Amino acid sequence: MATDEQLALTRALSGDGGLGVEESTLVSIIGKWRKKPEHISSFRKSFNRLFSITGHIEKCEDDHMQKLVMEFSRFHQITVLWAMHPHERDARWANQVIHKNHPSSILVEIASTRSAEELLGARRAYQTLFHHSLEEDVAYQVKDSKSKLLVGLVSAYRYEGQKVDNDVAKSEVKALHNALKTAGANKIIENDEVVRILTTRSKPHLKAVFKYYKELHGKYLEEDLSGDALLQQTVLCLDSPASYFSQVINSAFKEGANHAETEGLSRVMVSRSDVDIEEIKEAYAKLYGAKLADVISKKTRGYFRDSLLSLAGESKA
Known part of the structure; x- marks a missing residue:
């Protein structure tokens, strides 16, 4: 027994039951078993899940060992990310999208949820680190229909005042609706008017556009963009960052989450801990009916769990 x-x-060492170790x-146990081989x-x-009998030894299974290495690295990774300058973090995350096939949604997240100055800082950091501009790398490396939107988003320097021209906002609701009718959901991401509105207008202006769209057409814009996930993510990032980040966090906890989804947990907690974590916690509770701290305590382990709770402004569970 x-x-x-x-x-x-x-x-x-099972790798089950939560992220981290x-x-x-x-x-x-290492200390207690020091002289008990x-x-x-x-x-x-x-x-036998981790070890199999091979010849005269119990061999560590490669697949499980690689999974454990990843789980052990979570605390190290979150610590390094926390210590890094925010502009460098964003630049490195952007580079992973462009050169390491990470999801394009990360680039949308960075470009749409940072202030104009923060995005400019990330672009400057990208140029220093990788000797190209972020805009030229996106334009050169992204060859599909996403290119126009992504280049526009990373190139933006949005007006950050609160002034909104409601007549213009309503006219752009009409432009968006017409684009949806004429282009179809699958091609809407290439529409020049859609890209112009989403990549150049201020966030208060866009919030007015999204509000009028719902009032005039009875549906949220993202509902009408159901055929294009990246455009949906763009609208949500611009309209309700806390809801978007809550969804990223929750994706990391779902059964069978992939590597990109689990990595999103660290990315969001580190990048938003001193920005809007309280709003994210409120949005998470509203969307999923649970306190974020409770879910972190249940779904993660060890120092990784403790780091996440600290970043969420919660004491150790």
Whole structure:
């Protein structure tokens, strides 16, 4: 029968039940088993998901080992991201989209939820780090229908005052609706008027546009953009960043979340912890009926969990 320590070690190294690992459990057992190689051998033999008998040794399975390396790295990664200058973080995340096939939604997120000065800072950092402008790399590397929108978003320097011309906003509602009718949802991302409005107008102006669209057409704009996920994400980022970030966080917790989705948890918590984390917590509770801190405590482990809770302004669970 497995001992309590063996069960605890199995759970800590299982890779199941939450993101991250229970570092304190591992450190404690390493110390206790320091002169007990028979305990370690017994553990290897009992944990056939991680080890298989190969010849005269219990071989660590490559796939599980790679998964564990990733889980061990979560605390390291979030610490490095936290220490990094925000402009450098954004520049590196943008570069991963362009050169490492990370989701384009990350570029939309950076371009749409940062202030004009923050986005300018990220563009300057990108140029310093990678010796190209962000705009030219997006234009050169992105070859499909997303290119026009993404170049426009990363090139933007939006007016940040509160003044809104309601007549212009209503005229642009008409332009958006006409574009949807004539282009169809699958091609709307290439429409010049749609791209112009979303990439150049101030956020208060766009909020007015989205509000009038709902009033005039009985549906939210993102509902009518259901055929284009990237445009939907753009509208949500511009209109309600807290709701968008709540969705990114929740995607990391869902069953079968992929690598990009789980990485989004660290990205959001680090980048928004000193910006709008309280609004995100409120939006998360409204959308999913649970406190973000409770979900973090349940779905993550160890120092990674403690870091997330600290970034959320919560004490250790």
